[in-house]
Amino acid sequence: MLFILASCGGQKTEKVRLAEVTRSVFYTPLYIALSEGFFKEEGIEVDLKTTWGGDKTMTALLSNGVDIALIGSETSIYVNAQGASDPVINFAQLTQTDGTFLVSRDKTDEFSWDQLKNKTFLGQRKGGMPQMAGEFVLKQKGIDPKKDVNLIQTIDFANIPNSFASGTGDYVQLFEPQASIFEKEGIGRIVASFGKESGRIPYTTFMAKESYLKKNAETTEKFTRAIYKAQNWVESHSSKEAAASIQDYFKDTELSIIESSIERYKQQQSFALNPVLDEEEWNQLQAIMDEAGELPKQTSHQELVNTKIAEKVTKNH
The missing domain is CATH 3.40.190.10 (Periplasmic binding protein-like II)
Known part of the structure; x- marks a missing residue:
């Protein structure tokens, strides 16, 4: 569901309910989008909650408890294999390695x-x-x-x-x-x-039901644009600056540890530089699932990945 809230100035703010699978420095670009006001710039108010685990996060998405989930791409393959009438679609990539x-x-x-x-x-x-x-x-x-x-x-x-x-x-x-x-x-x-x-895999992506993406195309584009702004910000700023920006999301963690954690992820290129989930990474994901004996069936990139939103955002930015 999408809620429209009228602000004092008459401008409408769109509310998006977002679930993250865990709270980790691994998701630094998401917290940057929040702390640096990129969602607000796009007219979006994000209600973020941590759901602690893939099963719980996907359940929240499927039951309409949230609009968008930040979770491993493998979960969309599992749901699709069960014959979902409203498939879960990956539309924006956040991380590109294991974390x-x-x-x-x-x-x-x-x-x-x-x-x-x-x-x-x-x-x-x-x-x-x-x-x-x-x-x-x-x-x-x-x-x-x-x-x-x-x-x-x-x-x-x-x-x-x-x-x-x-x-x-x-x-x-x-x-x-x-x-x-x-x-x-x-x-x-x-x-x-x-x-x-x-190696490179679409480790954590933003996903939503296909029906949500169709009904809320403009909101999803704005959301993705805010993420892309944050990805560029992380790439162009130091780990120290990023740590200071997201410190409120890790209040019990020393600033120096947040900084070193971000630097470690930056050094191994864990943060995706843009939100486009390409086919090569998608195939690598399935190869890893197959090797583990967990791939229910081969699923094409076109079936569960929507790159049009991310490609439009990166082209126009």
Whole structure:
């Protein structure tokens, strides 16, 4: 649903209900769009809520609890495979690599991937992008995630950090800033980046029901334009400036950790430079899903990705 609110000056502000799958520095361009007023410039008021996990986020979208979801593209493939009459369409890409880091409880300076063998690995949800990208990388490194490690996947997404902090697992996959927080607190040490190892994929995208995009074409274009402005802002400003801008979204995290986390993501080019989700990345996503045994069926780029909005926005900016 789209709500129209009349402002004091008579100008209409469009309200968009947005759900993010987690709260992470990985989504810096989104918070920049909010903090730097890019949504407001477009006449949009974004009501942002964190839904903590792919299943919960997609449920909120399908049940009309939100208008737009920021979530892994794989979820749209799962929904489509179930025969959705109103398919979920990816229309703007935010991140283009995996956003997780491998954190080791052992703080030795020398790391090699074979150290994971016969160890307990606190993994992510089965079928979720973090877990599939993680398994993809492990296999590239000669490790069978089903046989060579003791893989734990029974812990709810939001509780994984606390579980590791309380002593579960030798290794864990974490987003920033949580990974750096644990490193500073002496709980573990960042030893590898899954983003660097797994290559370019449409890891997190903005998506909405096809019916919403048709009914709210202008609003979706404005939303995408604000995101593109934020992507350009992140690219042209320092990590220190970005950290200061989004600090209110991480009030319990030290500014220096926010800054170093943003810099880490910038260095490995995790933030998409524009919102266009191209076909090559889409095919890589499905290759990773297929490798994990989680791809229900091959789905064409044209079927679940709308690039027209993002292409129009980038062409006219």
